[in-house]
Amino acid sequence: MKKKCILSFIGLFFSLFLGYGQILTIIEKNGRKIDTVKTNSAQIIDINGNLEIAISKTNLINRIRSNHPDFGDQLDLQKRIDALEKALTNQETLLRRLQQQTLNATDKKAFYEELDAFYKSLSETGNEDIRAQANALFDEWRQKFGPRSSNPNSGLKKEVYILSNLNKDLNLVKGNLANANGKSYTVSMIAHVLGDKGKKNRVHIENFDTISESELITIPRWVTSLTPEQATKLQELQKRAEDYNKEAPKYFESFKAALLTKLPDLSCIGDLKTGIQNFINNANAGSTMKAALQDDAQSLVAEIDGLTSIVGLVTQNISNWTINTPFEIIAQAKTLAKSVDSIKINFSQFKTTAGTFANIKTQIDPVIGTFAACYQTVSDEISGLANAISILKNQRDRFNDNDAIGAEVVKFTLSDLPGTGYIKLKRSGARDNGDELEVVLVLRLPQKENAIDNAGPLAEKNETLESRPLVMQLIGLHSETAVGIIMGDSFNEKGFTPRTDKRFLYAPSAALLLKVGSRKSKLYNDFIDFGFGLAISTPDFNTDGTPEFGAGLMFTAFKNILSVGLNYNVTLDTPFWSFGINLPFNLPGIPINAPK
Amino acid sequence: MALQKTTEIPLNDKELALKEYAELIESDKIIMVVLGNSASIQAGVDLADELADTSPTGEKRWVMWVKNYEVLKEKLKPVLKKAKIIEDDTPYEDIKAFCLTRPERKALSRVHKNGAMDFVRLEGLFVEAERGSII
Numbered sequence: 001m002k003k004k005c006i007l008s009f010i011g012l013f014f015s016l017f018l019g020y021g022q023i024l025t026i027i028e029k030n031g032r033k034i035d036t037v038k039t040n041s042a043q044i045i046d047i048n049g050n051l052e053i054a055i056s057k058t059n060l061i062n063r064i065r066s067n068h069p070d071f072g073d074q075l076d077l078q079k080r081i082d083a084l085e086k087a088l089t090n091q092e093t094l095l096r097r098l099q100q101q102t103l104n105a106t107d108k109k110a111f112y113e114e115l116d117a118f119y120k121s122l123s124e125t126g127n128e129d130i131r132a133q134a135n136a137l138f139d140e141w142r143q144k145f146g147p148r149s150s151n152p153n154s155g156l157k158k159e160v161y162i163l164s165n166l167n168k169d170l171n172l173v174k175g176n177l178a179n180a181n182g183k184s185y186t187v188s189m190i191a192h193v194l195g196d197k198g199k200k201n202r203v204h205i206e207n208f209d210t211i212s213e214s215e216l217i218t219i220p221r222w223v224t225s226l227t228p229e230q231a232t233k234l235q236e237l238q239k240r241a242e243d244y245n246k247e248a249p250k251y252f253e254s255f256k257a258a259l260l261t262k263l264p265d266l267s268c269i270g271d272l273k274t275g276i277q278n279f280i281n282n283a284n285a286g287s288t289m290k291a292a293l294q295d296d297a298q299s300l301v302a303e304i305d306g307l308t309s310i311v312g313l314v315t316q317n318i319s320n321w322t323i324n325t326p327f328e329i330i331a332q333a334k335t336l337a338k339s340v341d342s343i344k345i346n347f348s349q350f351k352t353t354a355g356t357f358a359n360i361k362t363q364i365d366p367v368i369g370t371f372a373a374c375y376q377t378v379s380d381e382i383s384g385l386a387n388a389i390s391i392l393k394n395q396r397d398r399f400n401d402n403d404a405i406g407a408e409v410v411k412f413t414l415s416d417l418p419g420t421g422y423i424k425l426k427r428s429g430a431r432d433n434g435d436e437l438e439v440v441l442v443l444r445l446p447q448k449e450n451a452i453d454n455a456g457p458l459a460e461k462n463e464t465l466e467s468r469p470l471v472m473q474l475i476g477l478h479s480e481t482a483v484g485i486i487m488g489d490s491f492n493e494k495g496f497t498p499r500t501d502k503r504f505l506y507a508p509s510a511a512l513l514l515k516v517g518s519r520k521s522k523l524y525n526d527f528i529d530f531g532f533g534l535a536i537s538t539p540d541f542n543t544d545g546t547p548e549f550g551a552g553l554m555f556t557a558f559k560n561i562l563s564v565g566l567n568y569n570v571t572l573d574t575p576f577w578s579f580g581i582n583l584p585f586n587l588p589g590i591p592i593n594a595p596k
Numbered sequence: 597m598a599l600q601k602t603t604e605i606p607l608n609d610k611e612l613a614l615k616e617y618a619e620l621i622e623s624d625k626i627i628m629v630v631l632g633n634s635a636s637i638q639a640g641v642d643l644a645d646e647l648a649d650t651s652p653t654g655e656k657r658w659v660m661w662v663k664n665y666e667v668l669k670e671k672l673k674p675v676l677k678k679a680k681i682i683e684d685d686t687p688y689e690d691i692k693a694f695c696l697t698r699p700e701r702k703a704l705s706r707v708h709k710n711g712a713m714d715f716v717r718l719e720g721l722f723v724e725a726e727r728g729s730i731i
Contacts, residue, residue, distance in 0.1 A: 098652060105730070108653060112727035115652065119720030131716050138715040148600075148649040159652050 021059035023441055023466045027052040037470065042522045047431065047472040051423040053189070053205065053439060057082055057414065058126065060187070063465050064443060071185065077177040078414045083130050084170040087121040090114035091163050098160050115159070133169065137162045177415075186411035186444045187465070189421055193428055193472070194436040201429050203437065206422040209409045263315055264336075264381035266308055268374035273304045275367050276350070293357075296350040303346050307339045307378075314385075336382050340375070347371050411444055425472065433517070434526060435472050441465045473525050474517045482511045482531070482560040484582035488539045488550070488567065491575045507539035507547075509580065511554045511563070531556040535565050541572055548572055601648035602641060602659040605667055613667050617660070625658040626651075626725045627696040628718070629672060632709075633663035637692065640713030644693070647719050655726050665689050679703040693718070695725035704728050 026037040029050045037043055045051065058079075065075050097103060097111045122131045141161040191203040204211040280297050314336065351371075354364040412418070425437070443463040487504040513531035518524040535554035538547035552567030563580040603620060605613045620627055628644050630637060641661050648657035662668050665688060676682040676691060681703055693713060694706035704724050707717055 103653060109727075109730050111653070112723065112730060115723050116720070116727045119716060119723055122716045123720055131714070135715045138719075142646075147646050157652060158650055 021056065021062060023056050023059045023063060024439065024468055025054040025056065026439065026468055026470070027054065039468070042471065042520055043469065044471045044473050044475070044519050044522065044525065045437070046425070046475045047433060048426050050425065053421045053423065055417065055419055055441070057417065057419070060441075060465065061414065064185070067443070067463065074177060077173055080129065080173050081170065081177065081415060083127045084166060084173065087118055087127070087130060088163065088167055088170060090117065091167060094118065095160060095163060098157055130166070134162055134166065137165050184446060186413060187417055188409045188411055188442045188444055189439065190409055190442065191423060191437060191439045193431050194438055201431070203423060203428040207418040208421045211408045260315070260318055262381070262385050264311060264378050264385060266311060266378065268370070268377060269304055269307065272370055272374050273301055275370055276300060279363060279367050292353050293350070296346070296353050300343065300346040300350050303339065303343045307336070307343060310336050310339060337386060340379050340382055344375055347375070431472055433472070433474050437470045437472055439468045439470070471522060471525070473519070475519050477514060477516055479512060479514050479533070480531070482513055482556060482563075484509060484560065484563065484580050486537055486563065486565060486578040486580040488537070488541070488576045488578040490541055490569070491577070505539055505541060507537045507550065507578070509535050509537035509578070511535035511556070513554070513556060513560070527558060529557065529559050531560060535567065537567060537578070539569060539576070541569060541574070541576070550576070599641065599645045599659070601657065602645045602661055605660060605662045607664055607667050610667070614671070617668055617671060620658065620660055621701060622699070623658070624698055625656040626698060626722060626729060627658050627660050628693060628721060629660045629662065629696065630693045631662050631665060631691060636713065640693065640718065643713065643715065644718050647715070647722060651722065651726065653726070655729075657722055675701065675703055676706070681706050693721065695721040697725045698729040702728065
């Protein structure tokens with residue numbers, strides 16, 4: 001109780017003071033049963049269920065305002081529009097009925113329901129501005145038409161006056177928002193199933209994307225193996241998923257190839273290095289002069305070698321860089337730029353030293369000329385490379401950030417954002433018991449400055465506003481099959497004489513198990529997972545090479561890893577008990593395999 | 597401003613108070629009950645009296661003004677308790693105004709002592725009671 005109070009207090013604190021109220025409310029519908037999936041629960045849903053995802057626009061606005069204070073003015077306008085639109089939901093029918101002299105019973109009931117909703121909406125917390133406006137409009141009406149204007153012939157009814165003027169204000173505010181000079185942003189909602197090995201399958205959310213629904217796949221509650229049709233379907237889906245996964249990074253790969261061609265051409269640097277070395281060796285200078293020049297030249301050559309080495313490293317890193325791996329190329333690109341600057345400083349020092357000796361001017365001038373041209377070329381190329389790398393990094397970040405939000409995911413402004421989205425899990429494609437369904441609300445911020453020569457998609461930064469990870473599970477009683485190896489020990493009854501040199505004999509076994517999926521405990525579903533059912537096995541107790549037939553009851557735990565059974569060897573007419581440890585990996589030399 | 601559609605319940609004559617209360621309760625009017633006598637409440641009564649004359653469908657509205665919390669307490673408190681408007685954290689003395697539907701009389705919501713008695717709230721109370729009076 002105490003813990004619950006503390007949690008509630010923390011929740012209240014976040015809601016009231018940080019504006020971090022929950023944006024997404026997920027409601028699960030199974031037949032007539034409706035459950036709200038609470039964030040402080042295990043968030044387990046039925047693998048074949050239907051979900052309704054409601055968006056709290058107020059909390060969404062608060063979250064955006066909290067994350068991006070620069071959107072404040074637009075959000076204020078949007079909030080006012082939302083409040084006005086909500087209050088004026090039924091204005092047309094209200095106005096129509098207000099014009100009628102008399103209302104029949106049905107119309108009167110509907111009229112009062114709508115009018116009551118109007119005043120209640122104005123009285124809601126957060127609508128203080130609109131409430132004050134309605135009060136002011138009432139005062140205005142009173143001044144224009146005189147108080148106590150209950151007689152419809154004496155003037156406009158107060159309700160008509162207030163509704164009409166609030167509607168005018170709504171249009172005005174909408175216009176202001178359309179002309180607001182703020183940053184633009186949109187909101188999208190996506191969902192995907194996270195399977196084994198992190199593989200993602202996108203799931204259609206009605207009202208929020210145009211992704212076509214996957215084939216109807218109901219995870220069977222009582223059928224214990226896939227039908228051939230389902231197996232084929234799964235293969236097709238698998239291929240489609242793989243194709244999709246390949247498609248997403250395609251743009252990244254093509255740009256990466258283009259990037260490799262942008263690596264700086266260091267041939268002039270090499271020529272420069274040779275030129276400097278030749279100059280030092282051949283310079284017609286005294287020994288003191290030569291020593292001073294040699295020191296500067298060595299520093300310069302070391303810098304040139306350093307630059308060559310970093311370019312080599314960058315080339316190698318870009319070649320090995322995949323869209324899913326982290327990288328440090330940005331830092332290396334910055335080092336490249338510094339290295340070029342450093343070469344310039346060193347060369348300037350070299351030039352100054354050489355300039356003090358008038359007798360070698362004719363020899364040093366060509367070297368200086370070569371350097372000026374080469375420095376400009378390399379410097380420009382490295383600058384281009386750094387820009388290209390940062391663009392490529394954005395591309396890779398976008399891929400990771402937004403799970404490759406495609407054109408099929410609709411962008412909404414706050415005005416046209418639907419209040420509710422729907423997911424039919426049966427239409428969400430291939431999925432397994434225990435897979436995760438993640439619903440993500442994303443704020444999409446266009447960043448035009450990063451567009452790449454009209455190539456590829458317009459750059460866009462995506463920010464997760466709220467993410468709801470749900471675990472899909474066959475809830476309640478269901479059956480499944482398990483295949484594994486059991487160790488059988490005969491009770492030696494009915495005259496059967498077993499082998500004396502071995503107590504336990506291995507036998508393959510298959511079981512049809514009843515299981516219960518929990519809606520509350522991930523620990524139970526993912527680990528404890530008891531099962532009870534019928535098992536058949538083919539032991540060979542008399543070791544004559546011909547398997548016998550055994551049947552019995554089996555109890556399993558820990559995802560079928562552990563099993564205990566009481567069986568009857570029908571062929572030899574003797575009972576036996578068995579246990580099995582079906583670890584999820586193979587050990588050399590031990591006939592134990594994973595349950596299937 | 598003269599009140600035209602308000603009955604001020606007498607504070608010193610219990611019998612008369614009960615009689616006037618009974619007459620109003622047995623009438624077919626939508627009744628707004630206002631409790632207390634502060635300046636803001638007096639302004640609220642003026643507004644409620646005016647709004648009693650502006651029902652959008654011509655319903656009969658009336659205001660019952662009880663200037664203290666003792667008179668008619670035994671009659672009004674049960675009505676509010678039944679409507680769960682008075683609860684542990686909201687005593688009778690914290691209620692400033694509420695509206696009663698036509699018979700069978702019932703209260704649906706109220707103005708708390710910290711709440712504003714402005715047009716939106718008072719008209720909202722009348723409309724809510726009118727809605728609740730439709731059979």
